[in-house]
Amino acid sequence: MQNNKNFEKAFDSLDHSFMFSCLENMNFGESLIQWVKLFYTDINSIIINNGFFSNTFNIERGVRQGCPLSSSLFIICIEYLSHHIQSNKHIKGISLEPDEEIKQSLFADDATFF
Template identity: 30%
Template sequence: MLVVDLRKAYDIVSWEFLEAVLRSLDFAEVFVGWVMECVTTASYSVSINGEMYGHFPGHRGLRQGDPMSPALFLLCIEYFSRLCRAPAASPGFAFDSICGEVGITHLAFANDLMLFSRGDLLSVGILLDCLSHLC
């Protein structure tokens, strides 16, 4: 079992993955463009002794407090959940002994993600490959 802590969940979302999710769900190109414009134009500054310095461009993640962020994050997690179902059909993937009877490869909660497989390198590697799409 691999447990992924999603406390900083919005920070891990890959912009490329988000864009691929939106396109795969057949959102209109103009809508995808608007969403990606909102997400990718974020810049950050550092406050030192009350003075703001620099503008650093972001490279991943969703903005905290943005009304769109929860919905975009849920779309990404749902799509990730679908990606995690595919390993069960992969040759060489072995289920965890407890979860194999019901075919569970993952469980997602509010701030945790649990991935299940047997502990061999191939099975764990397959699940980590799925996780790499999200992050």
């Protein structure tokens, strides 16, 4: 069975706690993790439309659009997820050779799982 997944609005969907967990589990170092947490913890925003302001709301998902760090954070999280899929013995892929199995194919914000 093959399953295709397009990470629609990929940058908007990245959960902050998952992102912090990925950085910690991939040993990125306490200093970098603290900086990322500073940028992504307790983010509040409002919407301004025709001079009217919405109520303040908390942002718990997504990385900042236009930030040079955003694409790297997304890639780190996808790599973490990919590693766990590939190393999980309960997830079966397709065999190309007796000792080689492919479980996924990743490109930009598209993924194919076998």
